[in-house]
Amino acid sequence: MDAFEELTNRYERRVYSLALRLLRHEQDAEDVTQQTFLNALEGLENFRGEASFATWLLRIATHAALKVIRKRKGLDTVSLEEATEETDRYDTIPHPEYIADWRQSPEELVHQREVQRLLEAALARLDDRHRPVFLLRDVEGLSVRETAEALGLSEANTKVRLLRARLQLREELTRTLGNPARRVIRGAHNH
Amino acid sequence: MKCAELLAALNEYVDGTVDPAICEEFEQHMAGCNPCQVVVDNLRQTITLYKGGKPIELPAPFRLRLHAALRQHWKKTHRPKG
Numbered sequence: 001m002d003a004f005e006e007l008t009n010r011y012e013r014r015v016y017s018l019a020l021r022l023l024r025h026e027q028d029a030e031d032v033t034q035q036t037f038l039n040a041l042e043g044l045e046n047f048r049g050e051a052s053f054a055t056w057l058l059r060i061a062t063h064a065a066l067k068v069i070r071k072r073k074g075l076d077t078v079s080l081e082e083a084t085e086e087t088d089r090y091d092t093i094p095h096p097e098y099i100a101d102w103r104q105s106p107e108e109l110v111h112q113r114e115v116q117r118l119l120e121a122a123l124a125r126l127d128d129r130h131r132p133v134f135l136l137r138d139v140e141g142l143s144v145r146e147t148a149e150a151l152g153l154s155e156a157n158t159k160v161r162l163l164r165a166r167l168q169l170r171e172e173l174t175r176t177l178g179n180p181a182r183r184v185i186r187g188a189h190n191h
Numbered sequence: 192m193k194c195a196e197l198l199a200a201l202n203e204y205v206d207g208t209v210d211p212a213i214c215e216e217f218e219q220h221m222a223g224c225n226p227c228q229v230v231v232d233n234l235r236q237t238i239t240l241y242k243g244g245k246p247i248e249l250p251a252p253f254r255l256r257l258h259a260a261l262r263q264h265w266k267k268t269h270r271p272k273g
Binding site (some may be wrong): 016093123 | 243254258268
């Protein structure tokens, strides 16, 4: 148990952060975190080491969180992913609108409390189809394949959703962090 | 390559997994299109910011409850025999 407790100490913040960002509800995030570690404890012998322990845990947490999201939407039988698969195409991706160099580098920005709030708020505005993909791929560092597997999506669909999420976040962040004096107007951006 | 085509290859380019032939076209386009260059920079910065963020701390009372629940579960499933 000591070894498992050590693993819990190491990964509990990542699991809780993922759950809270997916669900945006503290109690649900706590339930999912607890369920994740209990399931991991029970299924430890099934962990084969094909993925890292962190990836395995994040997968368990993602499944538990998606279950909560589906329940909220009354989609117990229809898969959220399948139901929306065909709408994810490259040709409908919105073009960037607010284009400007940022006033500061990410290294300077990352420690600012205001910026952390901005990042969380922008994440929260992504919809339930795009937020999980961005969180697993870019925040947690899973590969596209691992992200697709965790979410039950095709890799192609995962990539399109990832692009949409990244572009939406770029748009929102640049509106706040961009330097208006260095804004490039979109009219020139269409050839 | 046009701006719209650049957009479709954006993920692979910033992740470093783009096909070398497309990569060359991509960079040629950026060299002559400042808005696309800035979008690519912005996108990289966006990803870097999120990657560099810290995970959220568990509320202290919940952390205690979580560890207690795990210990209890362990005791229940690993009761000494005899």
